[in-house]
Amino acid sequence: MKKKILSLTISLSIAMTLFSSTVFKVNAETLTYNETTINENLNATVVPDHIVLNWTEDPSTTQTITWRTSKDVNAGEVKYRVKGSTDFTTLNVDPSNIKLFSTVASDTAGSMKVFSVTIKGLQSGTTYEYIVGDGTNFSNISTFKTEVSNNSKTKFLIFGDSQSGDSSKPIYAPWHDTVQKAYSENPDANFMVNIGDLVEQGQNYQHWNNWFNAANGVINNIPEMVVQGNHETYVPSGGSSKPEYFTNQFSVPNNGPFGYEGQVYSYNYGNVHFVVLDSQEDEEAPSNDNFLKTQADWLEQDLSANKQKWTIVMFHKTPYYNKKTRNNPAVKDIFTPVIDKHHVDVVLNGHDHGLSRTYAINGDNYYTDYSKGTVYYVTGRSGNKFYTDLSNKTWDAFFQDTQDSPTYEVADVVDGKLTIKAYKYSTTNPAYSNSTLVDTLVIDKDNPNNSTSLTLNKNDKTKLSVAGSVISDYDVDVVNNKAYVDPSKIAEVYKGTYDKTTLTLTINSKKYVFASSDLLNNDASKVNLDALYKSGIDCKYNSDLNVVLIDFTGRVDTTGFTGFVIGSIPNSGTNPPSNGSNPSGNNGSSTTPSNNTSSNAGNSNNSNLTNLSSSSLPKTGSVIGMDLIIVLGITIILSGICVLNRKRISEKIHKIISK
Incomplete structure (x- = not known):
């Protein structure tokens, strides 16, 4: 008999625990995240959602919480407690932190309320439970943890x-x-x-x-x-x-x-x-x-x-x-x-x-x-x-x-x-x-x-990197520490053109024109890197990698520019290649x-x-959801009762079914 009473007591305790944690009206909505329809309330309801934690102050003693509801909700509050404790502390949202949010003209017309509150004076390194709502409708319980000291x-x-x-x-x-x-x-x-x-x-x-x-x-x-x-x-x-x-x-x-x-x-x-x-x-x-x-x-x-x-x-x-x-x-x-x-x-x-x-x-x-x-x-x-x-x-x-x-x-x-x-x-x-x-x-x-x-x-031969990508089958010509580059290689990357007759490189409708004096041995495919830079093309030389880097930024400043020296002392030059x-x-x-x-x-x-x-x-x-919790609680209670008298319960159930 003692075992039967103990069984029923445990069942009732579990059920009461379930009910005691759901004394508020909470959100049991099924969430979707590929939805394509939205209403004038922006799909918000009187029950808070879109709850997000942020910090606006010290993470060890404060916690900021933001959420939204439909526009007809005019008050907000947060209830919080140390996890494992019983009683909630209530903090009301200051009216200045309640905003009516409305969509822009080109979006679906709609509006909602946005609430924000910062809880202060919290214990460091502590986990809290909280719910947010308006006093009647509340969210489900969530948690946050404050930062530990030091x-x-x-x-x-x-x-x-x-x-x-x-x-x-x-x-x-x-x-x-x-x-x-x-x-x-x-x-x-x-x-x-x-x-x-x-x-x-x-x-x-x-x-x-x-x-x-x-x-x-x-x-x-x-x-x-x-x-x-x-x-x-x-x-x-x-x-x-x-x-x-x-x-x-x-x-x-x-x-x-x-x-x-x-x-x-x-x-x-x-x-x-x-x-x-x-x-x-x-x-x-x-x-x-x-x-x-x-x-x-x-x-x-x-x-x-x-x-x-x-x-x-x-x-x-x-x-x-x-x-x-x-x-x-x-x-x-x-x-x-x-x-x-x-x-x-x-x-x-x-x-x-x-x-x-x-x-x-x-x-x-x-x-x-x-x-x-x-x-x-x-x-x-x-x-x-x-x-x-x-x-x-x-x-x-x-x-x-x-x-x-x-x-x-x-x-x-x-x-x-x-x-x-x-x-x-x-x-x-x-x-x-x-x-x-x-x-x-x-x-x-x-x-x-x-x-x-x-x-x-580090490359043995000087390589060309255009927009950060090295041209693998091409080496830059270097003579007397000066680099000479083929503009057609640049044009290929940017889907532009290079006219070797007029020495004109065209990238994104902008023209970069070079002179015959910029060429190596009068070869139109070998243009001095200094000339590219002076024309407004962003050029750099990285001695650690032995790479010439070409990019188009529109932000080249040639003031004080004296020319590139290829093969200068590396910046770091330490570890083997990988x-x-x-x-x-x-x-x-x-x-x-x-x-x-x-x-x-x-x-x-x-x-x-x-x-x-x-x-x-x-x-x-x-x-x-609440309905599932109720069903679960009833099931647990019935299980306990069944332990008290399996035969009596079985007979009653049989009579009900027979009717």
Whole structure:
């Protein structure tokens, strides 16, 4: 009899526990992330959703939470408690932090309410549970954890472009798969970062609706510290604007330059100083370098005050790019001198959708010693969109194509050691059905010999690199330390022309005309490199690699230019040649992962942009609804009663069935 009573007691206790944790009206909605319809409420309801954690103040004692509801909700509150405790503390949202958000004219007409609240006075190193709502309708329970005191350990997830790839097809299932997988395998991550182009069309709310739904279960449990990309500025009618949808949905530190609120900021976590910049001059202030210079001035002040052991700067567009010819010269010219001056350890970029990391770079010189330069890391793509014209560039120590799979990175900082591991994961490519490690970068300041080795391939003969890609079957003529280049090789890369009779190189409708005095032995295929530079073509010579680099930036300044000297003393010239690294991060000889292309690579002749086909995928990270909890509770109670008297219950059930 005692056993029967004990069984019933346990059953009732379990059931009551289930009911006690669901005393509020909660959201039991099934989320979709490939939806193509949206209503006047932007699919918002009275029940909060699009819940996202950010930091605006000290991560060890505060937590900022932002969410949205339909426009008829006028009040907001957060209830929170230390995980494992019983009673919630309630904090009301200040009316000044409740915004009516309305779409732009060219988007589907609609509006919603956005709420934001910062909880202060929290205990460091503590996990909290929380719900948000209006006093009647509440979200499901989520958690957050404050930073521990005197922290020197940091773990965060990195996601490159998560956009759909087609503004008319807001497909975010690949983004859902990537972010959910990364978090499920790294539940101890302190936070996550997206390196821009979160969505395909930033001023189109359907894309945001799907993006938030896809990330549900992650961004409401670990903070999301966002970086803006160029696609955040795009409007449905064409063109671009300020990224209003982006800045209205994420709460970030308000410590950047005036006019860049929500777009430029910095914060500390552990012994790392993080900086976020806005690289979108072309979209927000075309041909106005002051847009970037204002940020560079602020960056100078910010980094001058930085006392952290590590510094990581994040912005979307790539100074050291993967695309065939698409470069970002203004970003490179204006941001990198400040980065060089303050020796930023790593710069995280997106935009190109490739996975790559450079040598340690300072002043366009390449080094094998991490203490002498900055690693520029292109973070791949976590969503549906990929390019087919990416390649391993002269400045890359590692490169891998991402046509065959989305990617994500996991960064760990432990005291003086930084590790970044890159993974491929795909639900459509069996080769990456599990998270597959493809690269590891280790920078160990305390024990440099443990760092991932970097080596430079110095060519015996001077080579030509056009848009970062070496022309393999061509050698530059060098006479008396002067280089002579065949302009037709440049024209081939840019799909331009070179007229040997008129000595005219035409690239993108612009003409570069040379004189006969610029030729070697009156040979039209051998033009002095100095003449190319003076004509406005960006030229450099890298003595470590013995490579002439040609690019078109429109930013050449010949003031004080005295000519190139080929064969000068190398900048670093230390280690033996190699190209790539072991995915495990081990030093020494290893087999570099191949520059994989997917089964879709055959489409490369049709377009440089390809989208993975959409599919109806399982919804992971979903929340148990109230109805399921009730059924489960009743089942448990009945099970306990059955233990008390199996025979009596059986007879009653039989009578009911007979009726």
